Amino acid sequence: MNLLDSRTVMGDLGWIAYPKNGWEEIGEVDENYAPIHTYQVCKVMEQNQNNWLLTSWISNEGASRIFIELKFTLRDCNSLPGGLGTCKETFNMYYFESDDEDGRNIKENQYIKIDTIAADESFTELDLGDRVMKLNTEVRDVGPLTKKGFYLAFQDVGACIALVSVRVYYKKCPSVIRNLARFPDTITGADSSQLLEVSGVCINHSVTEEAPKMHCSAEGEWLVPIGKCLCKAGYEEKNNTCQAPSPVSTVKKGKITKNSISLSWQEPDRPNGIILEYEIKYFEKDQETSYTIIKSKETTITADGLKPGSTYIFQIRARTAAGYGGFSQRFEFETSPLLAASSDESQIPIIVVSVTVGVILLAVVIGFLLSGSCCDHGCGWASSLRAVAYPSLTWRCGYSKAKQDPEEEKMHFHNGHIKLPGVRTYVDPHTYEDPNQAVHEFAKEIEASCITIERVIGAGEFGEVCSGRLKLQGKREFPVAIKTLKVGYTEKQRRDFLGEASIMGQFDHPNIIHLEGVVTKSKPVMIVSEYMENGSLDTFLKKNDGQFTVIQLVGMLRGIASGMKYLSDMGYVHRDLAARNILINSNLVCKVSDFGLSRVLEDDPEAAYTTRGGKIPIRWTAPEAIAFRKFTSASDVWSYGIVMWEVMSYGERPYWEMTNQDVIKAVEEGYRLPSPMDCPAALYQLMLDCWQKDRNSRPKFDEIVSILDKLIRNPSSLKTLVNASSRASNLLVEHSPVGTGAYRSVGEWLEAIKMGRYTEIFMENGYSSMDAVAQVTLEDLRRLGVTLVGHQKKIMNSLQEMKVQLVNGMVPF
Ligand code: ACK
Numbered sequence: 001m002n003l004l005d006s007r008t009v010m011g012d013l014g015w016i017a018y019p020k021n022g023w024e025e026i027g028e029v030d031e032n033y034a035p036i037h038t039y040q041v042c043k044v045m046e047q048n049q050n051n052w053l054l055t056s057w058i059s060n061e062g063a064s065r066i067f068i069e070l071k072f073t074l075r076d077c078n079s080l081p082g083g084l085g086t087c088k089e090t091f092n093m094y095y096f097e098s099d100d101e102d103g104r105n106i107k108e109n110q111y112i113k114i115d116t117i118a119a120d121e122s123f124t125e126l127d128l129g130d131r132v133m134k135l136n137t138e139v140r141d142v143g144p145l146t147k148k149g150f151y152l153a154f155q156d157v158g159a160c161i162a163l164v165s166v167r168v169y170y171k172k173c174p175s176v177i178r179n180l181a182r183f184p185d186t187i188t189g190a191d192s193s194q195l196l197e198v199s200g201v202c203i204n205h206s207v208t209e210e211a212p213k214m215h216c217s218a219e220g221e222w223l224v225p226i227g228k229c230l231c232k233a234g235y236e237e238k239n240n241t242c243q244a245p246s247p248v249s250t251v252k253k254g255k256i257t258k259n260s261i262s263l264s265w266q267e268p269d270r271p272n273g274i275i276l277e278y279e280i281k282y283f284e285k286d287q288e289t290s291y292t293i294i295k296s297k298e299t300t301i302t303a304d305g306l307k308p309g310s311t312y313i314f315q316i317r318a319r320t321a322a323g324y325g326g327f328s329q330r331f332e333f334e335t336s337p338l339l340a341a342s343s344d345e346s347q348i349p350i351i352v353v354s355v356t357v358g359v360i361l362l363a364v365v366i367g368f369l370l371s372g373s374c375c376d377h378g379c380g381w382a383s384s385l386r387a388v389a390y391p392s393l394t395w396r397c398g399y400s401k402a403k404q405d406p407e408e409e410k411m412h413f414h415n416g417h418i419k420l421p422g423v424r425t426y427v428d429p430h431t432y433e434d435p436n437q438a439v440h441e442f443a444k445e446i447e448a449s450c451i452t453i454e455r456v457i458g459a460g461e462f463g464e465v466c467s468g469r470l471k472l473q474g475k476r477e478f479p480v481a482i483k484t485l486k487v488g489y490t491e492k493q494r495r496d497f498l499g500e501a502s503i504m505g506q507f508d509h510p511n512i513i514h515l516e517g518v519v520t521k522s523k524p525v526m527i528v529s530e531y532m533e534n535g536s537l538d539t540f541l542k543k544n545d546g547q548f549t550v551i552q553l554v555g556m557l558r559g560i561a562s563g564m565k566y567l568s569d570m571g572y573v574h575r576d577l578a579a580r581n582i583l584i585n586s587n588l589v590c591k592v593s594d595f596g597l598s599r600v601l602e603d604d605p606e607a608a609y610t611t612r613g614g615k616i617p618i619r620w621t622a623p624e625a626i627a628f629r630k631f632t633s634a635s636d637v638w639s640y641g642i643v644m645w646e647v648m649s650y651g652e653r654p655y656w657e658m659t660n661q662d663v664i665k666a667v668e669e670g671y672r673l674p675s676p677m678d679c680p681a682a683l684y685q686l687m688l689d690c691w692q693k694d695r696n697s698r699p700k701f702d703e704i705v706s707i708l709d710k711l712i713r714n715p716s717s718l719k720t721l722v723n724a725s726s727r728a729s730n731l732l733v734e735h736s737p738v739g740t741g742a743y744r745s746v747g748e749w750l751e752a753i754k755m756g757r758y759t760e761i762f763m764e765n766g767y768s769s770m771d772a773v774a775q776v777t778l779e780d781l782r783r784l785g786v787t788l789v790g791h792q793k794k795i796m797n798s799l800q801e802m803k804v805q806l807v808n809g810m811v812p813f
Helices: 101-105 125-130 347-376 383-389 391-396 435-442 491-504 537-543 550-569 623-628 633-648 660-668 681-690 701-713 724-729 746-752 756-764 778-784 789-807
Strands: 002-005 016-018 024-029 035-042 051-054 066-074 090-098 112-118 136-142 149-156 160-169 176-178 181-183 196-199 206-216 222-231 251-256 261-265 277-284 290-296 300-303 311-320 331-334 409-414 417-419 451-459 464-470 478-484 515-519 526-530 582-584 590-592
Touching (some): 112 136, 149 160, 176 222, 181 206, 251 300, 251 331, 277 300, 290 300, 435 491, 491 515, 537 582, 537 633, 550 633, 550 701, 623 633, 623 660, 633 701, 681 701, 746 756
Antiparallel strands (some): 002 160, 066 136, 066 160, 090 112, 176 181, 196 206, 261 300, 277 290, 277 311, 311 331, 451 464, 464 478
16 A cells, blocks of 8 residues: 555645755656656765655554655766766665654654665766666665654765655555455555564354454465355355255256257245346256356256267255355256157157168268269368268257247356367267277378388388378478288278278367378378377387477477366366377477277287286376276366376386286375476476366366466476485385385396486496495586486485485495
8 A cells, every 4th residue: 555656746745855955856757757856966076975855644444564666767886977976876765653643844864764775776977878868766664663654764975876766655455255254455564574473354244153362464465364154044155155946856857859968946045135147057967067047037958969869967045135045956968868759759860860861862972973073083071071971979069059048048068177169179089989980080182102201210000101292282291100000990880990980080279190091992091190200209219318308398298288278178088198198399389189980998918907807008098087987187187187197207117017906006096297397387387286186276287288388388387396205205105116115236227217327437437336326416427428408416315315314224234
């Protein structure tokens, strides 16, 4: 709260300067040409200066500690020709307390000195020529004040100063409601470290459970809330108030068809006001991340656009002027099955359906003819026919407003985000009876003659993976990766192989591997995608251990999170997110890949059979997905946390050589991977957040992206590393390379931190025991030829950790 701001005072400030030829008020304008009061003095050539400038009386408005912010310019004495002898570069600030305006004529020696003020930056003749104004800002505080107000005084003893503005203020903790108690505007205490205890008052319709209190800090922040109020019976807590309707308790189903469910309900037992509208939330059972909200002023609605033979969950809440009440309990209703002879449907829709099917068939036939001729010309896109030929897709993307009640407002949400009609949703290729249709729906057919295969770069589940070049009509040739389907494949293998293309082809994002197209009309059948020069991320990181800056690593993680955000927004759950399934290009851009239809079951060598018969990459998978196959974007977030760990530890194997069974048990018991070495604390915290047992408490991918963006924008936030002692205390069972007890040999220790390559050098140079190793310095490492900074860090950090543990009595050398 400002007590004075000289910049905002329009008329006379009423300040007094003496002697008369000392401080002078100069009319100036600020950068916006608004007039400002500036006081200047520049008696640098004359001896014995003692120029005073007194402010008018300033009320402290009850504050006992006040702050004074000065903005001023000051001339550099060295730049003055011949004035060095008497020139000063400081001035003094004083105050005098008084209850009223009578104290102005006091003697100079009655003023109490606040401080000598010096400039951080002084200006020279040159700056004057360039019209550069080096403005200094200094803040001082004074307290405890005991009277009602005070005067300030500025004493010049021979400097060249322009006092541009004086702002006097105090700090307060602003009025706030916390734990249903209202805390008033509170002026901070007199002492800079004082916490003022403030009592709160319970808000309307609430009662004290335990006396509510908070503490107001000298910085004006509320700290340490204690106690709370509770809403009285019949009232519910909502947005810091208690005046809301009770939940709707009775909901009845009405007419049910294949695609719609009608409901009606009764007003809540305790409306606590006039009900303005109801909010109806519904979603398909077990698909809670995608839900629809209808707002209605009536006590009936019809939810349409539903899937036949599916169970939907409904919840309703009422809104009064005080806000929304709580949601009702969940009500489950099921739509009629697709083939049921429903009495609800008249003959007319059947005729309409028949006609529609006829039109669709016609369109498909035309589609085939057109797409065939198109492919002959080498451009082969079939997707232009998508909307006509596959109307089943249209209902997935939104809903038709045509039948909507004008009193209703309807919104779709996915993963907490509003889903605008027309926003694309991932379509599971399994929903196509003929998988060939799906692949041509989403993937371009490429003629084999456009592809030059150059070399084999790896082995996929269905055949070799090659690098090569693709030359499309009218485009420059460019490098591609080519997955091939081995000869002698079964029909199921062909379907599964092309399933990946049907999925990949639906995505368009810089952090998702881009599909160029497929070759299905000749053999070998191929999937052609963009080429990623550095291959898979885990291998790449292992090869380049310790070689990247933290910002580069965070950049990789940011890319992966952004790709995953896109996938989760599309409603696609990856299920096998791991560094081995991320590809990285020559610009270190990471892209999510591996979208095989059955890969979690068959393809991934990491996948193991669970007791329920599923095959799951245990170390990367969330506990609820392992236990009851609850794969969601939240389980992908868990896997993302593991990928973060893999990246920050340069491709280390999560949980090292623990068995899958031990991993499941340890995670279930609450153990988590310890921080990788040299890992910024903010990143490890994010990993731990991703590994929250409660999947709803894990961050969403959009939150992860924005957290990483903030860290990248503010690299100093990455400087705090997880300290060695807390790393040690976070050890997951006995499998960390550090903290496992004493290492039996130098070789074992170096192997454990993946620096085994230096064992021989250590031994040859006399570092043959852990005792000797404990003395190694950075200088020694350089002398031994450990020149890579990443490796030096790894070794030194490991030694440091062992020393910390030694201090803690944990690991004797
Ligand atoms: O680690 P890598 O070199 O990267 O070995 C595997 C191998 O093929 C089997 O999957 C590599 N690979 C797969 N897709 C691509 C691609 N689009 N660009 C470059 N390499 C790829 C992967």
